Amino acid sequence: MxxxxxxxxxxxxxxxxxxxxxxxxxxxxxxxxxxxxxxxxxxxxxxxxxxxxxxxxxxxxxxxxxxxxxxxxxxxxxxxxxxxxxxxxxxxxxxxxxxxxxxxxxxxATERRYTFRLVARRAPVTHDRGRVWQVLGPLDADAMRAGAAHLLGQHDFTTFRSTMCQAKSPVKTLDQIQIEELPLPQGREYRFHLRARSFLHNQVRSIVGTLERVGAGSWHPDRVAEAIAARDRAACGPVCPPQGLYLTGVGYPQAPFGSG
Structure with a gap:
């Protein structure tokens, strides 16, 4: 066949x-x-x-x-x-x-790539309703990047793992977290690009929800490192909603469609 x-x-x-x-x-x-x-x-x-x-x-x-x-x-x-x-x-x-x-x-598959779209502005989103997560207050992108740096590399991601996750091990290697900041009318869009061989259930949404707390000033960036070290789901920030999350690509040793 x-x-x-x-x-x-x-x-x-x-x-x-x-x-x-x-x-x-x-x-x-x-x-x-x-x-x-x-x-x-x-x-x-x-x-x-x-x-x-x-x-x-x-x-x-x-x-x-x-x-x-x-x-x-x-x-x-x-x-x-x-x-x-x-x-x-x-x-x-x-x-x-x-x-x-x-x-x-x-x-x-040798890698999976996700993008999460977060919009920060007071006015409701119209064209992207159901396709982004909206928060009202401005975010500090540099603080979020500082917090994200603690997540790169191999870690026990128990803190950022759903209690329903069926993966055999919570240990994963996060190869990339890139945070873009884009201007919007009366607001900003933040795009979180994450790349790893594989992800735990709700890992990306747990990470972005935590980094939003850093960007809002509720968490110091170093608290992200403390959250990882805790290996405790209770140490995670809020899990953000699903509508801003996109599976954007999958990598293979030989790309079946002619590109990565």
């Missing part, structure tokens, strides 16, 4: 998350329903596998999944057919590629 990698973009607002659920809409379910119209295997209950199982309300611009199909498709025609059958769901197949059977969207 030929295996195909899919590069996927979606608005997570109407979904209960990536993972298929019997009684709630999911991104996985939407794509598998579209595949069922194109391939006999998916009419019999075949499944796709993804690089990251994003939570309810989380978006993606670079999710990757793979599917084993019975038909031998031209990749471009496959992506076009899937996009036709995905309508009107806010899910798009940006690209499809034929891959070796050893490729696995989750287990072959």
């Amino acid at each position: 030929p295996r195909y990698a899919l590069l996927i973009e979606y608005d997570g607002s109407p979904f209960a998350g990536w993972q298929a659920q019997a009684d709630q809409p999911s991104v996985q379910g939407a794509i598998e329903s579209a595949l069922a119209r194109l391939d006999p295997g998916f009419r019999d209950g075949a499944r796709i596998a993804a690089a990251g199982r994003t939570d309810a309300g989380v978006h993606a611009s670079g999710q990757v999944a793979h599917a084993d199909l019975q038909r031998d498709w031209d990749p471009f025609r496959l992506s076009e057919a899937l996009n036709w059958h995905l309508k009107p769901a806010p899910v798009a197949i940006l690209a499809a590629a034929r891959v070796d059977e050893a490729f696995h969207a989750r287990f072959s």
Whole structure:
């Protein structure tokens, strides 16, 4: 059976998350329903596998999944057919590629990249409603960068891990945290770019919620180091809401779509 990698973009607002659920809409379910119209295997209950199982309300611009199909498709025609059958769901197949059977969207991944968008201004957001986290007060980007520096490298991230996390170990290596500050009419947008081989459940949202407290002046940047050392969920700052979070990319030893 030929295996195909899919590069996927979606608005997570109407979904209960990536993972298929019997009684709630999911991104996985939407794509598998579209595949069922194109391939006999998916009419019999075949499944796709993804690089990251994003939570309810989380978006993606670079999710990757793979599917084993019975038909031998031209990749471009496959992506076009899937996009036709995905309508009107806010899910798009940006690209499809034929891959070796050893490729696995989750287990072959060497890095995952997330971006979190935070808007600080008094007036409500309009165009980006449901796609950013809004706070009212201004934030100190330099203080947040100083706090973020404590998180780089390998740490026990128990403090920044959901109590429902199923990962075998809380030890992860965070390779990058970059914080951009962008002007908005009567406000500022802060974009947090994080990169690691893998993340714990709610790790990114826990980190951004904590750094927002630093930016607001409620926490000293060094308190982030104390929070890590505590290895205690109670030492974490607030977990920010999901709507500002985006899975923006997944890295592989050989990029299936021709770029990282």
